Amino acid sequence: MQTIKVLIYEDNPQYREGICMLLNGTVGFDVLAAYKNCSNVEEEVPAWKPDVILMDIDMPGTNGIEGLIRIRNVNPEVKVLMLTVFDDNQNVFNAIKSGANGYILKKTAPAKLIEYIQEASSGGAPMTSSIAAQVLKMFASINKEVRNTDYDLSAREKEVLHFLVKGFSYKMIASKLFIAMDTVRSHIKNIYEKLHVNSKSEAVAKAFRDNII
Amino acid sequence: MQTIKVLIYEDNPQYREGICMLLNGTVGFDVLAAYKNCSNVEEEVPAWKPDVILMDIDMPGTNGIEGLIRIRNVNPEVKVLMLTVFDDNQNVFNAIKSGANGYILKKTAPAKLIEYIQEASSGGAPMTSSIAAQVLKMFASINKEVRNTDYDLSAREKEVLHFLVKGFSYKMIASKLFIAMDTVRSHIKNIYEKLHVNSKSEAVAKAFRDNII
DNA sequence: CTTCTTTTCACGCTTTTGTGTGATTGAAAC
DNA sequence: GTTTCAATCACACAAAAGCGTGAAAAGAAG
Numbered sequence: 001m002q003t004i005k006v007l008i009y010e011d012n013p014q015y016r017e018g019i020c021m022l023l024n025g026t027v028g029f030d031v032l033a034a035y036k037n038c039s040n041v042e043e044e045v046p047a048w049k050p051d052v053i054l055m056d057i058d059m060p061g062t063n064g065i066e067g068l069i070r071i072r073n074v075n076p077e078v079k080v081l082m083l084t085v086f087d088d089n090q091n092v093f094n095a096i097k098s099g100a101n102g103y104i105l106k107k108t109a110p111a112k113l114i115e116y117i118q119e120a121s122s123g124g125a126p127m128t129s130s131i132a133a134q135v136l137k138m139f140a141s142i143n144k145e146v147r148n149t150d151y152d153l154s155a156r157e158k159e160v161l162h163f164l165v166k167g168f169s170y171k172m173i174a175s176k177l178f179i180a181m182d183t184v185r186s187h188i189k190n191i192y193e194k195l196h197v198n199s200k201s202e203a204v205a206k207a208f209r210d211n212i213i
Numbered sequence: 214m215q216t217i218k219v220l221i222y223e224d225n226p227q228y229r230e231g232i233c234m235l236l237n238g239t240v241g242f243d244v245l246a247a248y249k250n251c252s253n254v255e256e257e258v259p260a261w262k263p264d265v266i267l268m269d270i271d272m273p274g275t276n277g278i279e280g281l282i283r284i285r286n287v288n289p290e291v292k293v294l295m296l297t298v299f300d301d302n303q304n305v306f307n308a309i310k311s312g313a314n315g316y317i318l319k320k321t322a323p324a325k326l327i328e329y330i331q332e333a334s335s336g337g338a339p340m341t342s343s344i345a346a347q348v349l350k351m352f353a354s355i356n357k358e359v360r361n362t363d364y365d366l367s368a369r370e371k372e373v374l375h376f377l378v379k380g381f382s383y384k385m386i387a388s389k390l391f392i393a394m395d396t397v398r399s400h401i402k403n404i405y406e407k408l409h410v411n412s413k414s415e416a417v418a419k420a421f422r423d424n425i426i
Numbered sequence: 427c428t429t430c431t432t433t434t435c436a437c438g439c440t441t442t443t444g445t446g447t448g449a450t451t452g453a454a455a456c
Numbered sequence: 457g458t459t460t461c462a463a464t465c466a467c468a469c470a471a472a473a474g475c476g477t478g479a480a481a482a483g484a485a486g
Contacts, residue, residue, distance in 0.1 A: 096349055100349070101349070102342075102345070116342075119342040120342075123343070123346060124341075124342030124343050124346050125342055125343075125345035125346035125347075125348070125349045126342045126345065127342075128337075129315075129332040129333075129337030129338055129339045129340075130336070130337050130338075132315070132337065132338035132339065132340055132345060133314070133336060133337050134338075135338070135345075135348060135349075136313070136314070136338045136348075164414065165418055166415075166418070167410065167412050167414050167415030167418060169412075199380050199382075201377065201378070201380050201413045201414050201416075201417045202379075203414075204414045204417045204418050205378055205380060205417050205421065208417075208418065208422075209421075
């Protein structure tokens with residue numbers, strides 16, 4: 001197995017030194033450098049070409065998320081493991097959507113940390129199980145949002161609403177459906193009643209929000 | 214520490230027996246029962262009241278995802294760990310959105326399995342790191358869709374657009390912002406130009422689609 | 427066979443939107 | 457010190473949307 005080259009960003013000197021010693025004392029790991037801030041990630045990462053980057057989230061100056069984003073601008077491939085003290089919901093979310101490869105708590109035992117870095121290096125996405133739980137919860141909640149309240153619209157009314165959402169005028173809808181404009185008008189009046197709105201734009205907004213699109 | 218009560222659904226007799234023996238031979242675990250299909254989950258789960266359920270995905274008859282859904286109908290609390298041979302993308306996705314508490318590969322080492330069950334029982338969401346990687350990828354791709362093209366709207370124009378999306382009339386916006394209706398009109402004209410639309414409802418639709426809301 | 431709902435259409439009238447064509451002010455950029 | 461731009465306002469006119477009120481045909485449900 002090849003040596004895994006690691007770059008470290010961590011402001012706390014004790015923790016930084018601790019990780020360095022741990023990794024340098026482990027066969028198969030090589031700490032290229034350890035920085036106390038990520039003000040120069042754009043130069044450092046391409047210069048060192050690490051396999052895995054350990055990035056602390058809570059750093060003064062440029063924080064870890066910002067650092068991650070800047071790394072991704074110059075290198076979308078390198079594995080970045082986020083380190084943090086708290087499994088704060090918002091940070092987890094931001095890190096993930098910015099392309100983090102894993103998210104682990106600092107209290108992670110040394111043996112675990114080694115294991116996690118190996119997993120990250122080989123394409124996995126290691127994360128503390130409490131963080132995984134959060135990720136799943138977010139995921140489930142995203143999918144729950146996809147509601148469809150329907151509002152008892154008739155087939156024809158749904159058709160009309162579709163055109164409305166597309167920004168068509170009454171006249172255009174009438175010609176599309178081969179009916180009189182007054183008919184369209186009457187459909188729309190009924191739609192507004194059922195959706196409890198009283199203008200086109202409100203209906204469109206409601207259609208988007210409630211996924212009747 | 215309290216004993217963790219486990220219920221097993223797994224069609225393969227060897228694997229089923231293997232897990233039973235492993236868990237029953239481990240202090241702190243108690244296998245309540247092991248079934249070869251999940252045709253009767255609705256009765257079995259409430260009857261046994263397990264802490265953790267191990268659910269194989271690939272089962273004849275009712276598959277694991279379906280089983281999970283049926284379990285969730287009668288018990289949204291019990292921890293369900295999905296077991297599978299392959300880390301198939303679609304299954305992972307379906308399991309997660311149906312409320313699985315973890316997703317692990319069958320090739321997981323016994324010691325790891327024990328650990329995972331403990332994590333699930335204590336509220337974590339254990340998953341093989343390759344599966345976690347998939348989850349992150351899905352997550353990132355979902356959020357990539359959340360684009361924000363901005364369209365160079367000025368601060369004031371964004372304000373106006375917000376009210377527009379809320380279904381306010383020009384007059385209402387004017388009074389809200391303490392400006393003349395003609396000013397609102399002029400802002401809206403500029404907004405339409407920047408968004409390349411020419412009606413309120415199109416603007417609202419675009420605002421929703423491109424998340425300028 | 428009646429009742430209900432959906433779909434269709436009509437007329438009149440008011441309000442709201444959309445468009446064109448300006449102008450003034452103040453702040454920031456060059 | 458001029459230029460650029462955002463934000464403000466004005467007036468006029470045409471098009472579209474919204475509202476009330478009413479009604480006929482067609483099909484399903486009872």
